[in-house]
Amino acid sequence: MRIAITGASGFVGKALAARLELAHHTVIRLARRDAGPGSARWDPATGEIDRAALGAIDAIVHLAGENVAGGRWSTRRRQAIADSRGPATERLCKTLASLPTPPRVLVSASAIGIYGDRADELLDEQSPPGRGFLADVGRAWEAGTAPATAAGIRVVNLRIGMVLDRHGGALAKMLPAFQFGLGGRLGSGRQWMSWISRQDLLAAIEFALNTPSLRGPVLAVSPHPVTNREFTAELGRALRRPTVLPAPAFALRLLFGEMADALLLAGQRAMPKQLTAAGFVFSHPELGSTLRELLSRQ
Ligand SMILES: NC(=O)c1ccc[n+]([C@@H]2O[C@H](COP(=O)([O-])OP(=O)(O)OC[C@H]3O[C@@H](n4cnc5c(N)ncnc54)[C@H](OP(=O)(O)O)[C@@H]3O)[C@@H](O)[C@H]2O)c1
Secondary structure: OEEEEEOOOOHHHHHHHHHHHHOOOEEEEEEOOOOOOOEEEEOOOOOOEOHHHHOOOOEEEEOOOOOOOOOOOOHHHHHHHHHOOHHHHHHHHHHHHHOOOOOOEEEEEEEHHHHOOOOOOEEOOOOOOOOOHHHHHHHHHHHOOHHHHHOOOEEEEEEEOEEEEOOEHHHHHHHHHHHOOOOOOEOOOOOEEOEEEHHHHHHHHHHHHHOOOOOEEEEEOOOOOEEHHHHHHHHHHHHOOOOOOOEOHHHHHHHHOHHHHHHHOOOOEEOOHHHHHOOOOOOOOOHHHHHHHHHHOO
């Protein structure tokens, strides 16, 4: 297949592009700046794509967006996080719909943040979205794909959990503190964490591209979410380090502001109902063995 990827320079996109190329697909990186051969320019502010460089594509994976965990949520960052999701996705989808031969399938990133903070509730694709900034962003992000659906493109809104890999994302951020024995639960530690290994996420994206029965919201999370307390203990065990220093909620709020409540102290206990029903098999279903494997690799 000829597959376009937005956000191909990111933590997920870079690894996805490499995996798809290894499987002999042709990958077109849709980048905001000139990214050389095998790429095409797109402008999230207008939705315009360099159509000549894009050519006819079979599929597109849309991962681009301002990094949510990239720093305190100033007014400007909040605006950038929101603008780069709902409105940018809608513009991209209008352009896709107007192509002479639109792609057959769009896998568009979304996130479990769409559920807001849900305590112990078991969540799946049928559960309604929640409240708060990330839930609003998630709702607009998914709604932004409507022009693609209207044009007959099969759209999968992949509600992604915390993506785990040693070389980036949340785990790479946590590692230094935990390696120094300074890791600990966040707040009460009772909040649920829905996670997925990066390897399983890439496989799930490929699966979504190739599975015609999948459309609409699809959770990309392992079938075994854990509480933050369990996550902390498993990470300490994998590193053979103590995890006795909790980070109190007030300290996290001081350090990270509003982001602390939305990202670190809020929980979602989500189940990958659609993926499992469609026959997807996780290579990394359990957290303990996943962390041990990820951390034993260099
Ligand atoms: N990592 C996770 O744990 C996780 C969890 C849930 C959901 N997600 C979602 O999955 C997607 C990929 O995640 P990731 O971890 O790979 O993200 P990432 O490393 O932050 O990469 C995102 C990419 O988006 C592009 N981008 C950055 N700022 C942008 C902006 N203001 N407007 C438009 N594009 C922008 C960049 O690509 P170019 O410079 O090449 O354009 C960047 O490489 C994101 O949408 C993220 O929200 C990730």
